[in-house]
Amino acid sequence: xxxxxxxxxxxxxxxxxxxxxxxxxxxxxxxxxxxxxxxxxxxxxxxxxxxxxxxxxxxxxxxxxxxxxxxxxxxxxxxxxxxxxxxxxxxxxxxxxxxxxxxxxxxxxxxxxxxxxxxxxxxxxxxxxxxxxxxxxxxxxxxxxxxxxxxxxxxxxxxxxxxxxxxxxxxxxxxxxxxxxxxxxxxxxxxxxxxxxxxxxxxxxxxxxxxxxxxxxxxxxxxxxxx
Numbered sequence: 001x002x003x004x005x006x007x008x009x010x011x012x013x014x015x016x017x018x019x020x021x022x023x024x025x026x027x028x029x030x031x032x033x034x035x036x037x038x039x040x041x042x043x044x045x046x047x048x049x050x051x052x053x054x055x056x057x058x059x060x061x062x063x064x065x066x067x068x069x070x071x072x073x074x075x076x077x078x079x080x081x082x083x084x085x086x087x088x089x090x091x092x093x094x095x096x097x098x099x100x101x102x103x104x105x106x107x108x109x110x111x112x113x114x115x116x117x118x119x120x121x122x123x124x125x126x127x128x129x130x131x132x133x134x135x136x137x138x139x140x141x142x143x144x145x146x147x148x149x150x151x152x153x154x155x156x157x158x159x160x161x162x163x164x165x166x167x168x169x170x171x172x173x174x175x176x177x178x179x180x181x182x183x184x185x186x187x188x189x190x191x192x193x194x195x196x197x198x199x200x201x202x203x204x205x206x207x208x209x210x211x212x213x214x215x216x217x218x219x220x221x222x223x224x225x226x227x
Contacts, residue, residue, distance in 0.1 A: 052195040067101035136175035163208035
């Protein structure tokens with residue numbers, strides 16, 4: 001088998017592994033959402049592990065790991081990038097998602113909202129949700145910049161670029177739903193929708209960068225699979 005054929009086979013196998021991983025993650029997130037919409041979530045043991053409206057659950061740690069995976073993938077993209085300016089941008093993206101991973105477990109955005117709530121008085125928004133008007137606009141600017149740059153970097157109209165832009169679009173909806181949450185009394189369906197949008201965005205962004213790495217020649221898995 002020639003090197004070019006082996007590389008082509010490795011690329012196809014790597015892409016298949018990425019897609020299968022994304023499908024498995026998506027299935028897991030769908031299962032979590034369904035459990036949260038059934039009476040099962042009211043059971044103590046189930047709620048302590050899978051309740052999307054609690055801190056310190058397995059769902060939170062899963063989200064943190066996905067964000068950390070995105071950060072690591074972006075860092076790897078920086079390593080294999082030959083253009084200095086693009087390398088710096090990849091590192092900025094890696095740092096951004098690394099911070100988001102920390103925020104997921106430490107709730108830094110809610111802390112920032114609480115601190116801002118001591119200064120700002122917003123009648124329709126409890127202090128716990130003040131991050132929507134303090135942190136969300138800054139994060140939105142970064143996300144939109146990232147989406148615009150990745151659209152070109154990952155290949156305009158490619159699956160990767162569409163996944164990246166789709167991820168950012170989903171994330172931009174989250175603060176809107178969060179802002180509506182207090183007036184709707186914290187409806188569980190709304191909370192599940194918020195968390196599902198976040199999770200879908202994480203899976204799409206992870207897939208976007210992973211497919212970009214595969215397109216750049218990174219082989220995911222052992223070479224024995226394509227021998």
